[in-house]
Amino acid sequence: MRALTFSRFGGPEVLEVLELPEREPGPGQVRIRVAAATVNPTDIGFRSGRQSAQLAGLEPPYIPGMDLAGVVDAVGPGSDWQPGDRVMAIVIPRRPEGGAMAESVVVPAASVARVPEGTSLDAAATLPMNGLTVRLALDLLALKPGETLAVTGAAGAVGGYAVELGVADGLRVIAVAAPTDEPLLKKLGAEAVVARGDSAAQGIRKLVPAGVDGLVDAALIGAPILPAIRDGGGLAAVRAFEGETERGITIHQVRVAEYAQNQAALDRLGQLVAQGKLTLRVAETFPVERAADAHKRLEAGGVRGRLVIVF
Numbered sequence: 001m002r003a004l005t006f007s008r009f010g011g012p013e014v015l016e017v018l019e020l021p022e023r024e025p026g027p028g029q030v031r032i033r034v035a036a037a038t039v040n041p042t043d044i045g046f047r048s049g050r051q052s053a054q055l056a057g058l059e060p061p062y063i064p065g066m067d068l069a070g071v072v073d074a075v076g077p078g079s080d081w082q083p084g085d086r087v088m089a090i091v092i093p094r095r096p097e098g099g100a101m102a103e104s105v106v107v108p109a110a111s112v113a114r115v116p117e118g119t120s121l122d123a124a125a126t127l128p129m130n131g132l133t134v135r136l137a138l139d140l141l142a143l144k145p146g147e148t149l150a151v152t153g154a155a156g157a158v159g160g161y162a163v164e165l166g167v168a169d170g171l172r173v174i175a176v177a178a179p180t181d182e183p184l185l186k187k188l189g190a191e192a193v194v195a196r197g198d199s200a201a202q203g204i205r206k207l208v209p210a211g212v213d214g215l216v217d218a219a220l221i222g223a224p225i226l227p228a229i230r231d232g233g234g235l236a237a238v239r240a241f242e243g244e245t246e247r248g249i250t251i252h253q254v255r256v257a258e259y260a261q262n263q264a265a266l267d268r269l270g271q272l273v274a275q276g277k278l279t280l281r282v283a284e285t286f287p288v289e290r291a292a293d294a295h296k297r298l299e300a301g302g303v304r305g306r307l308v309i310v311f
């Protein structure tokens with residue numbers, strides 16, 4: 001089977017497609033014939049060596065990729081899936097079998113959910129990792145319906161799901177993004193859009209003078225966004241939070257691996273897609289041989305929707 005790999009850290013040029021042996025699913029596992037897998041910012045960190053500490057003890061070639069969609073083609077003992085099921089899955093690539101960017105991937109059955117009716121496999125691949133990240137972030141913030149949530153990086157993959165899942169949870173959502181993204185964010189359900197930049201926290205305070213109850217920091221702004229949050233509120237950080245908190249604000253560190261086998265949460269995300277409450281956004285698809293172009297495009301910034309590698 002073909003897999004996207006790298007055997008040394010570096011720029012997009014280190015990516016190469018290799019023919020690797022197919023694996024058999026063990027107990028509680030399923031094997032998926034992959035149709036689509038997404039390129040996420042973490043793949044760039046993985047490939048460049050920024051996350052090399054997490055690969056200690058693993059041998060190259062490494063396979064990046066954290067989510068995929070395809071069709072089940074083999075099941076191990078104790079798994080309820082059937083060959084032919086259309087599924088999406090989250091994959092943790094820091095394991096000997098590697099990540100999602102391969103024609104054939106074996107994952108725990110609990111990392112898999114059915115693709116919603118009427119959803120393409122390309123679109124479904126964009127949901128598991130970032131959808132579960134946001135679900136975990138909101139669960140950690142534990143806001144009540146009617147409370148306020150601010151989202152930085154709101155036009156991105158994590159940010160867009162944070163806006164829509166926040167609205168689905170009954171929250172009032174304020175998006176922080178470029179003014180050109182305002183129509184998109186209004187469509188996703190944001191009550192207001194605050195311009196990104198140095199005065200974003202002040203802009204949020206103008207709308208919510210006491211400060212928002214919680215904030216998902218998908219743009220990695222960190223400490224400078226704390227003034228937007230009320231005393232005793234919460235910030236969900238998707239990368240290590242540097243600096244000190246203030247005024248009793250809790251910093252919740254989000255690690256999606258904690259939800260990698262939360263099948264109920266992944267199923268529920270699929271149901272929200274089917275109900276039209278969650279929007280899947282594909283920016284562009286690339287054959288695996290052109291994965292380096294997809295990495296370059298993501299690194300250049302400004303992508304709206306996810307870049308998807310198709311097999």
Ligand SMILES: NC(=O)c1ccc[n+]([C@@H]2O[C@H](COP(=O)([O-])OP(=O)(O)OC[C@H]3O[C@@H](n4cnc5c(N)ncnc54)[C@H](OP(=O)(O)O)[C@@H]3O)[C@@H](O)[C@H]2O)c1
Pocket residue numbers: 040041042129130133152153154155156157158159176177178196197218219220221237238239254255256257301302303
């Ligand atoms: N901890 C975890 O488990 C976990 C899981 C998933 C993702 N993540 C992390 O979450 C982050 C977001 O991922 P993503 O996939 O959503 O990335 P993305 O799709 O690239 O979105 C990031 C968004 O932030 C915008 N942005 C950049 N600087 C900003 C600023 N100062 N103010 C407001 N918006 C700003 C970007 O706009 P431009 O494109 O115009 O620059 C982009 O729309 C990444 O760092 C990723 O690694 C962590």
